[in-house]
Amino acid sequence: MDPAVVESYHRDGFVLMPPGFLPGTVVDRIAAAVPGLLGNDGPERVMERDGVTVRSVYGVHRQGVVFPAVVRHPVLLGAARTLLGGEVYVHQSKVNVKAAFAGDQWDWHQDYVYWLQDDGITRPDMVNVAVFLDDVTEFNGPLTFVPGSHRHGVLAATGRDGMPLGYEDAPGWIATLTADEKFRVHTDVIAELTADAGMVSPKGPAGSVLFFHPNLLHASVRNMSPGRRAMAIFVYNAVGNAPRPVDSPRPAFLAEPDVRPLRPGTADLIGESS
Amino acid sequence: MDPAVVESYHRDGFVLMPPGFLPGTVVDRIAAAVPGLLGNDGPERVMERDGVTVRSVYGVHRQGVVFPAVVRHPVLLGAARTLLGGEVYVHQSKVNVKAAFAGDQWDWHQDYVYWLQDDGITRPDMVNVAVFLDDVTEFNGPLTFVPGSHRHGVLAATGRDGMPLGYEDAPGWIATLTADEKFRVHTDVIAELTADAGMVSPKGPAGSVLFFHPNLLHASVRNMSPGRRAMAIFVYNAVGNAPRPVDSPRPAFLAEPDVRPLRPGTADLIGESS
Numbered sequence: 001m002d003p004a005v006v007e008s009y010h011r012d013g014f015v016l017m018p019p020g021f022l023p024g025t026v027v028d029r030i031a032a033a034v035p036g037l038l039g040n041d042g043p044e045r046v047m048e049r050d051g052v053t054v055r056s057v058y059g060v061h062r063q064g065v066v067f068p069a070v071v072r073h074p075v076l077l078g079a080a081r082t083l084l085g086g087e088v089y090v091h092q093s094k095v096n097v098k099a100a101f102a103g104d105q106w107d108w109h110q111d112y113v114y115w116l117q118d119d120g121i122t123r124p125d126m127v128n129v130a131v132f133l134d135d136v137t138e139f140n141g142p143l144t145f146v147p148g149s150h151r152h153g154v155l156a157a158t159g160r161d162g163m164p165l166g167y168e169d170a171p172g173w174i175a176t177l178t179a180d181e182k183f184r185v186h187t188d189v190i191a192e193l194t195a196d197a198g199m200v201s202p203k204g205p206a207g208s209v210l211f212f213h214p215n216l217l218h219a220s221v222r223n224m225s226p227g228r229r230a231m232a233i234f235v236y237n238a239v240g241n242a243p244r245p246v247d248s249p250r251p252a253f254l255a256e257p258d259v260r261p262l263r264p265g266t267a268d269l270i271g272e273s274s
Numbered sequence: 275m276d277p278a279v280v281e282s283y284h285r286d287g288f289v290l291m292p293p294g295f296l297p298g299t300v301v302d303r304i305a306a307a308v309p310g311l312l313g314n315d316g317p318e319r320v321m322e323r324d325g326v327t328v329r330s331v332y333g334v335h336r337q338g339v340v341f342p343a344v345v346r347h348p349v350l351l352g353a354a355r356t357l358l359g360g361e362v363y364v365h366q367s368k369v370n371v372k373a374a375f376a377g378d379q380w381d382w383h384q385d386y387v388y389w390l391q392d393d394g395i396t397r398p399d400m401v402n403v404a405v406f407l408d409d410v411t412e413f414n415g416p417l418t419f420v421p422g423s424h425r426h427g428v429l430a431a432t433g434r435d436g437m438p439l440g441y442e443d444a445p446g447w448i449a450t451l452t453a454d455e456k457f458r459v460h461t462d463v464i465a466e467l468t469a470d471a472g473m474v475s476p477k478g479p480a481g482s483v484l485f486f487h488p489n490l491l492h493a494s495v496r497n498m499s500p501g502r503r504a505m506a507i508f509v510y511n512a513v514g515n516a517p518r519p520v521d522s523p524r525p526a527f528l529a530e531p532d533v534r535p536l537r538p539g540t541a542d543l544i545g546e547s548s
Contacts, residue, residue: 084500100465105496108498136476144498187374187500190375194500195500201412221496223494224382225468226464227471
């Protein structure tokens with residue numbers, strides 16, 4: 001990763017790398033692994049409010065052979081190490097589907113507050129690495145960022161009590177995974193930040209890789225288009241920032257207990273080595 | 275209106291005119307009249323599902339002095355006459371607010387089917403004229419069109435039975451005015467049309483005027499931005515296309531009973547004449 005790219009990441013809180021940064025064969029391997037992942041009916045799978053459309057699958061870096069290899073791919077792992085300044089591991093991972101016509105919004109939020117409050121991670125020394133599995137356009141619910149907002153730390157937010165609508169009988173940890181955000185950043189804070197910095201929706205073809213800071217304020221609207229907007233998101237954490245013990249640890253597919261540094265490798269990415 | 279503009283309207287089903295097409299003083303007069311309009315608690319006012327945010331106010335061409343004059347303004351009336359090829363009147367009008375953070379989506383739909391089924395208007399010889407009262411951007415829920423879709427007539431759709439969620443106790447006519455569209459165009463039809471023609475979200479500064487055909491397939495996502503996206507929409511109908519009698523006529527603020535041709539004038543637009 002070029003020093004200018006790293007600098008822009010630290011300034012804006014995000015940077016978008018074009019297709020080719022991560023080899024296309026790796027992207028193809030990820031894309032091919034997704035349908036099987038979505039078909040597995042387990043607690044890792046979170047549905048939309050409609051109960052029939054897959055919204056997300058969590059803990060993908062622990063499943064099968066492709067994703068565990070992808071998070072160790074030298075390009076992604078190297079970039080995460082560069083951005084975080086040392087050894088890293090994957091604390092959380094997911095495929096967010098945002099299905100055609102049905103993929104619901106994600107309201108304004110920062111990611112880090114969940115990892116702080118639920119998982120005992122004391123510093124935002126983390127990075128989201130999102131691999132676009134479909135073209136991201138203005139029409140399919142792109143991630144929308146407030147540039148530089150990560151430099152303001154954890155923003156004033158109001159917690160929601162109880163379970164989100166439509167998930168009343170679900171396990172407690174679902175409260176942080178639905179369209180109804182548990183922590184709502186105050187609207188006057190959002191208005192103030194956007195008045196200065198505006199908003200940006202990074203768009204690009206499938207295979208692009210978007211890096212963004214865990215304190216970057218972001219949202220995305222519903223996908224009303226006839227095309228899916230899936231991405232695989234790997235959340236790298238600095239090894240020196242491993243979680244402290246919490247009273248009610250979340251399941252391993254939401255909060256990785258193995259905090260040993262990842263070693264680079266491509267062994268199981270057959271498509272690439274062949 | 276330039277013949278090339280008229281031709282592009284008939285080809286694409288919409289055309290966006292920049293600020294200045296309608297004099298800025300007229301836009302200012304409309305904008306100044308909106309707050310009073312939103313404050314009136316009557317059946318013309320439709321709230322969002324949250325029950326506290328104004329979604330739309332209907333029948334604005336029948337209220338106060340500004341809007342009745344605006345629909346007679348030579349620029350708008352002249353354009354409607356050109357596009358419809360003769361005498362016109364306003365069948366329906368509204369201010370759609372799409373409030374900051376709260377303005378909800380409008381799912382994929384065509385407008386005309388409501389005027390056909392609810393009001394007995396037998397031909398789509400109508401035009402929507404939308405005056406932007408705020409800048410329309412990619413972030414505040416712009417109207418999204420499938421270009422040329424108006425040339426396919428009334429598309430296959432499934433009707434929703436009963437009242438939309440959150441409006442169960444409301445009068446029957448509310449069923450067509452909420453985020454939960456009464457007629458849902460089949461998703462395979464939308465996918466097929468967009469595969470050929472794509473999607474377009476016309477964007478522009480406040481004061482722009484967007485003309486679009488009543489059979490143009492359109493939608494808009496929620497407004498998650500900190501800025502309002504209000505527009506005034508006037509639906510002109512050809513005088514020769516006046517409604518036929520229906521069993522349960524809608525209130526006059528939804529279906530204008532006075533079908534006499536409008537005459538151009540600017541008498542009450544003091545801001546412009548001064």
